[in-house]
Amino acid sequence: MTVHRVPDVHHRLWTTRHTPTLEISDGDVLEFSAPEAAGGQFDDFRPGDPVPALKPELLYPMLGPVMVDGAEPGDTLELELLDFTPEGWGWTAVLPGMGLLPEDFPDPHLHRWEFPAEGDGTATADFLDVARVPVRPFLGVLACAPDTDEPLDVMPPGPFGGNIDCRDLVAGTRVFLPVQTPGGRLTLADPHAAQGDGEVCVSAIEAPLDGRLRVTLHRGRSIPTPQFRTPGPLRPGIEDAGFYATMGIGPDVRLAARDAVRYMVDHISSTYRLDPLDAYVLASVVVDLKISEAVDEPHWVVSAYLPLSVMNA
C-alpha cells in the first residue's frame, strides 16, 4: 500500500481528454486538498460586503483524473473515505435562476460561515445565533469520469456519478463507483462541510478541505450507478432529537419538493424570526427532503424535515 499526494492540478469539465495527474495501484491511499467549488472567488467576501459578481469560469475546480492500474469498464472502484478535515470556513450562495425556489428568491445572496475546529476535532457552524450546524464534511463530486471525448459541464450528475451531492458520503463510508473507461479516471471535487438532502438553495456549506481515501478495485463487479455503505447511524448529533416537517403533495414531484421547501421556509422564518432568504439558506444546509410516498397515484408526497437539534430555541 502506497500513499500518494494528488497533484494540485485542476480541470473543470468531464472529458477523457485530460492528462492524468497520478497513477496508482489497487489498495493505494490518496491524500488531497480539495478547493471549494467557487475556485477562490469568494475567499475575501465578508458579511456586509456587496455580493461579488459570479465568475462561472472559475467554478468547480476538480482534482484528477487519477488512473488506477488495471481498472476497466464494468469494474467497480471502492473508495474508503478515511478522513476529511475542513479549513474552517465556507460559504453558501443563492444564485439567480438556480435552486428549487428561483422565483421566490431572485437576487444573489452570499453567506460566510466560520467553524474553527474544537479540541476534539469536531466543529460547529453558527448561523445568525439561531442555529448551530454540526460540521460533517464530504465531497459533492466523486466519480470515475464518464466516457466522453466531448467536454461536459460538472453539472448535472449522471449515472456515472459526478455531482451527486449526497450528504452521507462522510469519513467512514465506503463508496462504490462504476468504472466507465480504462484506468477509471477517478475525479474528486466540491467539498461540503454540511448539507441537507436536496441542497435546496443550490449550495451547501461550500468549504475547502484536506482528505484521505483508500482506493480498492473490484474487477468484474458491475454496478449501474454509485452505491455506498455507511458504518453506523447516518447523522449522529443531528438526528438525535425531534423534527419539524412540512409536505408538498401533487402529481409533479418537482413541484411537490418545491412546495415542501417553500412551506419549510415559511415555518423557519416565522418560528425563529429569520428573514425568508436566511431561512432558505439554512434549509439548504440542514433540511432533508424525503419521498414519503411515491405510489398513491398519481400524487407524490415529498416531506421536508428540519432537525430540531440544530436550532437554538
Next chain:
Amino acid sequence: MTVHRVPDVHHRLWTTRHTPTLEISDGDVLEFSAPEAAGGQFDDFRPGDPVPALKPELLYPMLGPVMVDGAEPGDTLELELLDFTPEGWGWTAVLPGMGLLPEDFPDPHLHRWEFPAEGDGTATADFLDVARVPVRPFLGVLACAPDTDEPLDVMPPGPFGGNIDCRDLVAGTRVFLPVQTPGGRLTLADPHAAQGDGEVCVSAIEAPLDGRLRVTLHRGRSIPTPQFRTPGPLRPGIEDAGFYATMGIGPDVRLAARDAVRYMVDHISSTYRLDPLDAYVLASVVVDLKISEAVDEPHWVVSAYLPLSVMNA
C-alpha cells in the same frame, strides 16, 4: 376533556355528503379501531394459498367524519398521537399496474406477516428469516376531508392530506392538518405496522390497529398542507446501525426513484439470496427514498437507503 369512541361505521370516498359519525370538542380524545386497507378480504390468506382476486370495492374503509365544534376553514387541527396497538398480523401486496416497478413485477403477490407483541409491548415482524422489521404503527390516511360534493377516491392524497403514507406519524408525533370545511370532518384510515419512505411496492405492512389521539383546534392558524413534529429521533431501533444505499440519477425524478429502487432490489436479492419479488416487498417496508440533491440541473439524485439493522446477516 372527554374520551369518545369513534363508531365503527366506514365510508370509502372523499365527499362532504357523509353523515358525521361523531361530534367532539376542542381537547377531546378519540379512541378507534382502524380496519386494514383491504377491508378484510385478505384476512384468511395464508402462505402458499393462491393470491385472492382483489375486490376494489372493499378497499380503504375510513372512519369518520368526526365533527370538531367550532372548526372552520383556515383553522388547523392538531392530532396528538397517543398510542397505536396493532392486532399482530398484516399483509403486503404487489398489485398489477401499481407501485414504482409495475413492469418488473407484473403479477399479483401477497405476503402475510405475523408479529405478536412481546412482553414490553414492542413487536418485530420476521421476513423469511432474512430480516426482522421493528413494528412502528401509524395511520396512512389522516385528514380533514377536502371540500368536495363530488366523491373522490381515497387515492391520491392532496394538499388537504389524505392518503399521505408518511411513516413518521407514529405515537408521540403531533400532526397538524388544515381544516377544509366547517367542523373539519376528521377522517382516519389505512393503518400500517411498518413502511419505508416511498412505500415502493404500493403497500406497507397493512395491519389493523386500535388507537387513541387527542384533537386540539388552533383557530386562525392556517397551514397549506399537513405538517408534523416528532418528539425525538425519527426511527430508533432502525437507524441505529449502518445503511446500504443505491442511487437513481437523471432529469426525471420519477424515473430516478424507480432506478434507485430497481438497483436496491438487485442488491437485496443478490446479497441476501432472496427472490427479487420478495426483495421488492421488503424494500417497500424498510427502504427509504431520499432526494439527495434537487438542484444540479437538470438532474436529480434519488437514493434508496436500506437500514442494515433489520437484516439478519
